Structure formats: structure tokens, C-alpha cells
Amino acid sequence: MAESIHKGAEGFSDHDMRRAESVITCDLQGTVKTYGGGADKLFGYAPGEVVNKMSVAAFHPPERVAELVPRLLKTAVDTGLFEEEVVLVKKSGTEFRARLAVRPMYRDGDLVGYMGLTYPLE
Secondary structure, eight states: OHHHHHHHHTTSOHHHHHHOSEEEEEETTOBEEEEETTHHHHHOOOHHHHTTTOBGGGGSOHHHHHHHHHHHHHHHHHHSOEEEEEEEEOTTSOEEEEEEEEEEEEETTEEEEEEEEEEEOO
């Protein structure tokens, strides 16, 4: 997945990567593959609790997943970037507003996953 992360990161500027409070990648099933850039502090989970064990859907309020996720994925693939203010959920259950930017990741021309950057608004 490291090669794929590079491919997904190409669309994000260095400035975007430095400002993001979390950088998370997932495979096509939504399983978290990398969890960094302060994600542990932002969401409250240790990397060992998340990587290869959780779906990125866990970071969203359950009642919003069915509407948001298909739209997010379609927009990211169709335009190269999904970016929107969303509500996210910490391990504690606390909700917070953030700007979420998601890009598709490709390897050898094939879609292999997504990279998301989170910028808290509160």
C-alpha cells in the first residue's frame, strides 16, 4: 500500500499534508490501512486498534454513513477530490465538525483505495 499512498498523496499539496490533523488511508472495502498525522490524538484510537481492524465508516455518525459514503466515493473517483464539511466521531462518541478531503489512490492504473485528510473546524 505504500506505493498507493504516494499515488494518492500526489493530488495533495505539501501544505495540505502538513496542515491536516489526520491522514488516513483505506482499501476499497473501507478497511483502514494507515493511520497517521495525528489521527490518534484527533480520534482517540491507538493505531493498533484501527489499522487493518476498523472501517473508516466508524469515524462517521452511523445515521450519515449510508448517504455520505457513496457520494464521497463517487465524487472522489469522478473528480479526483471529495472535499466537504462533515461531522466525525471520536472514540469517546463525541462528534466534531471537520473539513474532510478525500482522493482516490491508484496503482498501475487500478483504483486501490482512498486517502483522507481531516481538518477540524472546532
